[in-house]
Amino acid sequence: IKLFGVNRHEMTDTPVVEYGELVRDVAILRTLNANFVRGAHYAQDQRFLDLCDVHGILVWEEVLGWQNSATDFADGVFM
Numbered sequence: 001i002k003l004f005g006v007n008r009h010e011m012t013d014t015p016v017v018e019y020g021e022l023v024r025d026v027a028i029l030r031t032l033n034a035n036f037v038r039g040a041h042y043a044q045d046q047r048f049l050d051l052c053d054v055h056g057i058l059v060w061e062e063v064l065g066w067q068n069s070a071t072d073f074a075d076g077v078f079m
Helices: 019-031 044-052 069-075
Strands: 004-010 037-041 058-061
Touching: 019 044, 037 044, 044 058
Parallel strands: 004 037, 037 058
Antiparallel strands: none
16 A cells, blocks of 8 residues: 555634535545545544545544643543
């Protein structure tokens, strides 16, 4: 298997990513003939993961820990 893909980072003016933005990102990946995407530095939106599943795109999710404290990891909402 050869992986062709990109790194993805959410760039938005709001703390909430709209569904249409996620659909757009997957459409861009498909236009590039990508079958792989690396999610940068944080857990990816479940809706994005579901879209990637539908379109056969493998997602590499980063491990939590980049600039996070023990308090963050103890927070059930954060995790």
